Amino acid sequence: MAWQPKDLMDIKRDFVALALQEGCNRRELCRRFGISPKTGYALLARHAQEGSAAYMPRSRRPKESPTRTSPEVEKAVIDLRTTHP
Numbered sequence: 001m002a003w004q005p006k007d008l009m010d011i012k013r014d015f016v017a018l019a020l021q022e023g024c025n026r027r028e029l030c031r032r033f034g035i036s037p038k039t040g041y042a043l044l045a046r047h048a049q050e051g052s053a054a055y056m057p058r059s060r061r062p063k064e065s066p067t068r069t070s071p072e073v074e075k076a077v078i079d080l081r082t083t084h085p
Contacts, residue, residue, distance in 0.1 A: 008057070009055040011033070016044060026040060
């Protein structure tokens with residue numbers, strides 16, 4: 001019998017299904033899945049808020065960059081670089 005590879009979404013779904021069973025020791029379950037309890041509880045909280053959308057991968061990109069260089073300064077730098085290579 002060949003191994004059936006599982007993707008991360010299936011593993012998260014399995015974790016939540018087992019964690020929501022009556023009498024489940026969630027810390028032991030986290031140990032079995034090789035994740036920290038903080039990660040396990042965060043996944044359960046996201047599942048409670050979002051349902052099955054909690055299993056989707058999330059972007060780590062920040063929503064905003066407050067220290068980003070202004071477009072005017074970027075343009076000035078590019079102009080200088082093109083005139084003085």
